[in-house]
Amino acid sequence: MMITTRPANKSDEAVSSELIALSMGKMGDALFGLGEHARQLRFLGTMFRGTDSRFSYRLVELTEVEGNPAGLLLTIPGTDLIRLDAAVMRYLLPYFGLGGTLRFFIKSARLAPYSKEADRTDYLVSNLAVRRDCWGKGIGQGLLERAEQKALSAGYRRCSLDVDIDNERARSLYLKVGYHILETHAAPHLYPHLQTNGFQRLVKEL
Numbered sequence: 001m002m003i004t005t006r007p008a009n010k011s012d013e014a015v016s017s018e019l020i021a022l023s024m025g026k027m028g029d030a031l032f033g034l035g036e037h038a039r040q041l042r043f044l045g046t047m048f049r050g051t052d053s054r055f056s057y058r059l060v061e062l063t064e065v066e067g068n069p070a071g072l073l074l075t076i077p078g079t080d081l082i083r084l085d086a087a088v089m090r091y092l093l094p095y096f097g098l099g100g101t102l103r104f105f106i107k108s109a110r111l112a113p114y115s116k117e118a119d120r121t122d123y124l125v126s127n128l129a130v131r132r133d134c135w136g137k138g139i140g141q142g143l144l145e146r147a148e149q150k151a152l153s154a155g156y157r158r159c160s161l162d163v164d165i166d167n168e169r170a171r172s173l174y175l176k177v178g179y180h181i182l183e184t185h186a187a188p189h190l191y192p193h194l195q196t197n198g199f200q201r202l203v204k205e206l
Helices: 010-032 037-049 078-109 139-153 168-176 188-194
Strands: 003-007 060-065 068-077 123-130 158-164 180-186 198-205
Touching: 003 139, 010 037, 010 060, 010 068, 010 078, 010 123, 010 188, 037 078, 060 139, 068 078, 068 139, 078 123, 123 139, 139 158, 139 168, 158 168, 168 198
Parallel strands: 123 158
Antiparallel strands: 003 060, 060 068, 068 123, 158 198, 180 198
């Protein structure tokens, strides 16, 4: 079985959008799709094709099994996070229109108390996904190792990531490879609006 990892390019838009959406679960549909999965995929695709947002193809690597897409890694240096988040804002109005943009801001405002994903000195594992039919092949662990390599090459000494508080499978993997829980934000009041009960922030010293 041949497993390879490579940088994404613009032609990977469809599969990358699906995998990024997979990494965010129901919250992605609620926030970036305003309740519609197909709309989230189109919005992610628009940002993926660009060069200046946190979902750009330039930040993505894809793992393939026998040439077929199996997993995705999207990482962000902590010093770039604020700039890339701000760039997402520029995509909202042209895509969602005024009404949709206002709905997005109302939803995202609920996340404000829990929105810190990384310090400037952290290397952020923003999105990691493995297709369900490819579970058990070591792809997730391999992508996390790849993130650590990228972090060290860029001069970072700590990786940071968020996990949904109910995602036991992902959290178990992160703990297994050396992450520890830094913060827990239980927020069941978010579920009606964003389909999440809260988050945990995990970090790993490199």
